[in-house]
């Protein structure tokens with residue numbers, strides 16, 4: 001096979017013509033001159049809320065702000081405990097600290113890599129106020145158990161669906177289960193903008209009203225401030241681009257799922273590889289195609305020598321991050337999260353990835369395990 005470079009991620013014109021549509025939409029928005037909270041933003045908010053099957057979506061500056069605003073709106077603050085998975089992108093945990101609450105880490109499930117209600121339940125104390133299920137890698141969490149816990153213990157479920165726009169649990173889109181939910185439109189996310197962006201989603205009118213004010217200085221109307229808010233708004237140009245991308249989100253996710261199926265079929269039974277496992281009732285939109293092997297570092301190095309870029313999500317679990325030593329955990333505190341950190345490797349997967357590229361990845365993995373199996 002000829003030597004080809006395969007990036008970990010690449011922006012491609014998929015479905016063909018989308019780039020042109022996005023450029024035209026952005027140009028229209030530039031010429032429309034409604035740069036802050038223009039009509040594109042409110043229309044996108046309605047369209048995105050409809051997609052997620054929630055009443056209201058509020059655009060914000062990025063996914064981190066979406067989490068902070070969602071927690072604020074839910075009344076989470078000083079001294080409250082919030083249960084989060086020990087294997088997530090750091091934003092989930094930082095947002096909890098930002099509102100003055102205490103992040104309480106919990107083990108992920110070793111098969112799905114997602115937080116489960118059973119693990120979260122073990123961490124509930126009288127101070128627990130919320131749980132943040134993160135739909136990690138693009139797979140929906142099993143939500144029924146979380147909703148039951150919320151009812152039993154009077155907790156708020158705040159979904160982090162930054163990696164999983166379009167994923168479903170029992171047929172319903174993620175983002176619609178929590179009392180309030182947060183997502184990111186970081187460019188490489190399944191629904192990505194051309195820069196930073198995020199959204200808060202809720203069907204609770206009181207939380208929606210708070211969010212609408214809080215993210216825009218706490219204004220009820222211009223220069224009339226009901227509360228002390230922040231400035232975190234979805235940019236009008238980003239909203240214009242996102243409206244086009246949203247129309248194609250299912251096609252983009254279908255293509256990710258098709259590519260994932262090719263990987264799943266071709267990597268079955270190779271070496272000690274553990275392939276992504278999707279739980280019953282859950283769908284997976286493969287924001288990340290995560291494989292696991294004890295030879296992770298050697299495999300990553302070999303692939304890189306073959307021109308194939310990979311990534312690790314995430315190399316250090318939250319409790320072993322320098323920033324979180326104050327939580328008082330140590331190596332061994334969360335064995336599953338640690339094992340995932342040591343063995344996980346994310347393979348290239350992006351809409352528009354060519355058959356040649358994917359075959360190159362597969363051939364290199366096969367060769368590696370023939371030599372090291």
Ligand SMILES: *Cc1c(COP(=O)(O)O)cnc(C)c1O
Nearest residue numbers: 062063064089091162163184186
């Ligand atoms: C990307 C991401 C975020 C944060 O999004 P930003 O827009 O980069 O701030 C939060 N949580 C998870 C799980 C993410 O993957």
